[in-house]
Amino acid sequence: MDRTPADRPDQPNAADRFNEDQATYTVRGSEQPDLDAGVAAIREVLKTLPRRPGVYRMQDARGDVLYVGKARALRNRVTNYTQVAKLPKRLQRMVSQTRSMTIVTTRTEAEALLLEAQLIKRFRPPYNVLLRDDKSFPFILLREDHAFPRIQKHRGARRIKKAHYYGPFASAGSVTRTLNALQKLFLLRSCSDSYFENRSRPCLLYQIKRCSAPCVGRIGVEEYDELVDDAKAFLAGKSTGVQARLSKSMAEAAERQDFELAAVYRDRLRALTYIQGSQTVHAEGLGDADVFALACKGGTVSIQAFFIRGGQNWGHRAFFPAHVNDVPETEVLSSFLVQFYEDMPPPRRILLDRALADRELLEEALCERAGHKVGIEVPQRGSRRKLIEQAKRNAEEALDRRLAETTTQGKILRELADTFELADVPKRIEVYDNSHIMGTNATGAMIVAGPEGFRKNGYRKFNIKRPETNPGDDFAMMREVLERRFGRLEREDPDRQSGEWPDLLLIDGGKGQLSAVCEVMEDMGVHDVPVVGVAKGPHHGREGREIFHLPGGREITLPPNSGLLFYLQRLRDEAHRFAIGTHRAKRAKSLTMSTLDDVPGIGPTRKRALLMHFGTARAVKGAALEDLEKAPGISRATARQVYDYFHPGG
Structure with a gap:
């Protein structure tokens, strides 16, 4: 041992x-x-x-x-x-x-x-129940590290100390809608600190009554703090008190015949009513809680989650755990909960639709993670039981939709296998595309799809970096991408046991691209991966006239109303979208890069000092050693290093 x-x-x-x-x-x-x-x-x-x-x-x-x-x-x-x-x-x-x-x-x-x-x-072991959708949830962040706190959307680690995080919200859409309503209701700023400090007059948000313009003094610190306190109270579930204060202020303004101010309070009350009315799940008095219900059919499990914070519904989402065959439902739910709260702060109360054998152990573990008491309950009567029943109905409906989509997807994949004469229904389809502008910022992209849809955790981007790849040569770019992709597969999984080998390659291109790809695969000794080229028709594919090129010169066209055609178009368009997005991100980064970035020992602080002193990177490059030594924050040794980099042998 x-x-x-x-x-x-x-x-x-x-x-x-x-x-x-x-x-x-x-x-x-x-x-x-x-x-x-x-x-x-x-x-x-x-x-x-x-x-x-x-x-x-x-x-x-x-x-x-x-x-x-x-x-x-x-x-x-x-x-x-x-x-x-x-x-x-x-x-x-x-x-x-x-x-x-x-x-x-x-x-x-x-x-x-x-x-x-x-x-x-x-x-991600193959014999464990897996939470497929493990992406982070959005929060509303109220930052208090400034005299005028800022409200904004947040996703990711919660590391800011002087801040309040409110969430999770089920989706970006739900947090955006709530954030927009909160801005109308409490008029809190959402701009960055640098933007705030450089304003000389109110921005558009002030004009449309979604900000109180603290940047230009339209509201004082004390009045703004009152708005912040109201926002905190509302997000903590105390909307009744906020509503009463707004109603009272509106009535007082109307009595003073200050109808413009009264209209402002009226609009804020409307925003509050909108938020309250958008709660399709009513959970007054529940405080902070998460609600989970499970439905199972045909070997597929759906778990519906409701997020209740401060007695308000902040959205719901359905999850479909993987590897659940022959696993008891209570074990699936228990495993799901532990993985779900791996990155999520547990609330004080968790409501379930069934009892768990390891409930006490789960409570102990979640208490340790959260730093406060966490209770797991199975309501039997009253409003909480109605909430569980609503979650159960949602779980069953989501499961029915999932099964219907899976059935349709399965038919399409079987048709795909028949059309392209594949050995079996493909479990992994890889689609490749390139993107560049006149050969600059060239990138390759790969997306992955399967029976369950797009597998975004399998997407890959390739920076074209080989010196022998000529800029703008699409064939050479595709060769580099495929050699790197399959070369790595051969090294890491020569026995093809990992499931990472594709069952079908789709290439965005016609005969030329297909021939180049087949040549690459032949050179690498990969003979059993089918390849299909997708070329736009005479009207650039707008009428569904794509031509599918197969090795050996065969061409296939599909009827314009074919479900398989729509599916293949979706795959091609998704690869194009991912390639374009990757290229744009690389191009945007290149626009902010400077020749100073390549100078050894020059970090952001010294780079900023040189640019502030000389104005441009070109001026730094042409400066004499004596001038470099005069720049603030630049030592004699650093000046010599910069000078030697731009004047080798000088």
Whole structure:
């Protein structure tokens, strides 16, 4: 048995908190691909396995992680995998592939549960229930690191200390709509600090009554702070008090016959009414809570989530976890919750539509993560039960829509396989496109699609950088992209076990592009990946007259109303969109670059000092050594370094 140190590279950084009391073991077993070999490898681990809490990883002969699990007593839990007759077929397949295990012990079972979620997110094992949609959620951010706090949309890490984060919201659309209404209601600024400091007159937002223009003194600090306090109260669920104050202010302004001010309060009341009226889920008195309900049909699971904050509905979203076949529904929901709250702050209350066997353990783990008490409840009556029933209906409806879409998608993929004479229905389709302007900022792009739709985590961009690739030569660009892509596949997965090898390549181009691609594939020894070129018809594809070119000179056209044609157009357009976006981002970055960026030892501060002193990078390049030494913040050694870079041998 080999003991692996805690700082081993394949251990996640997030596990550092367990370093005080953890040990990691890796045991290698036989390479024979059968059930007996898997059981033998597991029994080898059992010889030295402690009866302590921890996490275990099961790995195949290549070292890829098959499954991540947690246990209160590792020896007892892992022993179950040697009793093959009692295991379901899914776990028997997993054991037959297992050739090694890595064990990490922890202090408590709750820590093991948190570590398990971290490892599942990192390794994406094929035998774990996986949260597919793990992208970050948008928040409303109220920054208070300025005399006049700023309200804005935020997505990502919550690192600003003097700030309040309100969310999560289910989608960018829901947070944008709420943010627009909040600006009308509370007139808080949304501009950046630099924009704020350089205003000499109010901007358009002031004219359309969505900002109080603190930048030019149209409102004082105390009055603005009152607006901020009202916004905080509203976002905390205390909208009744805000509504009462606005109504009172409107009445007082009307009594003074200040009808213009009264109209302002009226508009703000309308904005408040809009926000309240847009709540399709009413949860007054619930405070902060997340609501989850699960529906299952045909081996597919839908989990509906409602986000309630301050008694207000901030949107809902359906999730479709992967790898749920033969997994009990309560286990699916439990695994989903741990992964969902890996990057999301848990609220104080979580409402579920069913009881979980490990509820107390989940509560303990989420309390540890959140830093406050988290309760998991299964309402049986009253308004909370109605909320659960509404979430259940939404989960079932979302599942029905998903199954209908999957059925349609399956028919299209089968038609695709028949049309292009593929060996089987494709599980991974890769589409390639290039983008450049007169050969500048050349980029290649690859998108990935499959039975479940676009796989955006598989998208790749390629900066064209080989010196032998002539600018603007589309054929050479495509050759470089494919050689890099398939060269890496050959190195990392020569046995084609990872599922990263495509079942079909779509190329945006006609006969010439197709011939170039086929030549590249032939040179690389890749003979079994079908390639199809998509060329626009005589009217640039606007009438659905795309021509599909196959190796050997064959051409296929599809009826203008064909569902397969629409699907292929979507794939081609998505690749084009991704390629154009990548190219534009690269071009925008190049516009802000300077020749000073390449000078060793010149960072942003010294670069700024040189540009402020000389005006342009060209002036810096032509400056004498004595002039460089006179620039503020530039030492004699730095000046010599800059001068020598632009005047080698001088």
